[in-house]
Amino acid sequence: MAEKPQTSANFSSVPVILLLGLFSLPLLVMYAYLFIDTISDTEVGSLIPSEFTLRHWSFLWETKTGKPNIWLVTLNTFIFASCITGVILTVSSMAGYVLSRLNVPARGFFLAGVMVLHAFPSVTLIIAIFIVLQWIGLYNSLIGVILVKAAIDLPLGIWLMKGFYDTVPWEIEMAGTVDGASRFTVWRRLVLPQIKPAMMALGLFSFLTGWSEFILPQVLAPGAKVQVLSVYLASLIIDDNNFDFGTFKAVGVFYVVPVLILYVFFQKHLMNIYGGGTKG
């Protein structure tokens, strides 16, 4: 995690590093070529790039015919992922609290229900969802697909939050109520801050799954105006007329860069989700 690796005096780490390095080498080479191929041209059959070019990145400044503008697509993806994060954080932080602390009727049923929904393969619902969305007029809209994606991811979020709430001591809440705070204030001012690391982790987690979601936008919002990056990327392969492998790779790199940045900055928070969320 965040700690520095411990160096042990009677155990040399060099062989392990060598071995692991060797095993990861193919992966590393693949990533390297993914990037190199986007900024160069290579003769057919050769491994060494022959010339430098920015041709493959041209999608950034010129819109291809028949394709939406990349910046619009990026913005869509961003809105999509952010809204999902917002919805999931808001709903699961409240629902998790209720399930963990309040004596609601049919609490056991809700808990079991959340668990089952989490295990349920959502793809099987996609046709039904498609019909429902079309019927209420949210087909091919960002709102529709955001709602669907958030709903599908919510059970996990609620369950995780419930697990984190369970670890907050009751005494804090008791102290809060005898100090004169309403139950809502207690939740907002006293309990919520205790699970801030968990919120952080869940938020990141939701953003990343939203960013990489493909099936739902592909089926429910394929239109040019509401396209997200994953759908855009897929449309590049499907397009048989002017198939461009370099551009495909460049879009791929472009797609993955925000994820990498997030990982680099928030890796520590993301690990939290495995720290405390398993109880419950």
Place this chain on the structure above:
Amino acid sequence: MRILLDKFSKSFGSTKVIEDMDLEVGSGEMLALLGPSGCGKSTTLFAVCGIHRPTAGRILFGDRDVTNLPSQERNVGVVFQSYALYPHMTVEENIGFPLMVKRVAAADIKKQVADIAALVHIEDLLGRRPAQLSGGQQQRVALARALIRRPDVLLLDEPLANLDAKLRLEMRSEIRRLQKETGITAILVTHDQVEAMSMCDRIAIMKSGEIVQIATPSQMYNDPRTSFVASFLGNPPISLLKGKAEQGAFVLGENGLRLPLAALSGIPDGTALSLGVRPEHFGTAGGVPVEGRVVFAETQGRENLYDVVLPDGSVLRSIQPVRDDVKPGDSVRWNLDSASTFVFAEDGQRL
């Protein structure tokens, strides 16, 4: 403000924890709820502050019935056993929280926090977080937070349990000082009899959800109503000898010790009894000689503690000023002050 519990009962599901408890705490009084673990002390306390709703009965503050009032409206200060400080807030924010939820102006809060912090001597710690405080400091913060609202009632749930011996002694007098200074009505939950006796005006001894006796510490010590009370108070504890009644005397075993006692007139011969003898009433003073063998000796600095086995196998404890002429294994003939003993019937009731 007076606190009155009237036929208070509490059960969790089908487990009855407290049944028909009557308890009155006078205004400005500090009362100890003393009892073994699991007897329902915390449950009673939580009912008084409104965290638990009573299953039956009433709770009154002064003349006001607060039975159905939520905790927020009861104006009680509570110090929890674990202190329950808010870990994400500084000491200042912790203490000021009760005022903040009342929407007192920030400048006012700051001033009141400073005042109360001075009262409990934590002026220098206001910027720290609870994790950066020692146990005793956390305890003071919890106390300050409980007091800042000027509550009608102060409830303390084993506030000293987590402190070391020296600090405990210090905080004992500190809490008592604050309680007297503020004139607040307080209930102290504890299972430490020394704490209860030294800090409180009166003690209520509880056993499995019932109050066995309420009295001032000295009354309770000198006039226990049951053998449970007698064995709960006093350190080292009282020794209980099992014997029988015979012609107005307490008889231990076959032609063993024979103690004529006034309390036993009119008790039929052969009634099973137990005799309580406090360690300080068995030693060099006293009227009835008792023979036995010392099996255990321990010095406590100023005093020595001895366990003496009588011929029939029962054990008497004795505490005496330090002497070094008696060692384990020695036979001794010490005196028992029969006027200061207690006789209990088989069910534990004092005779």
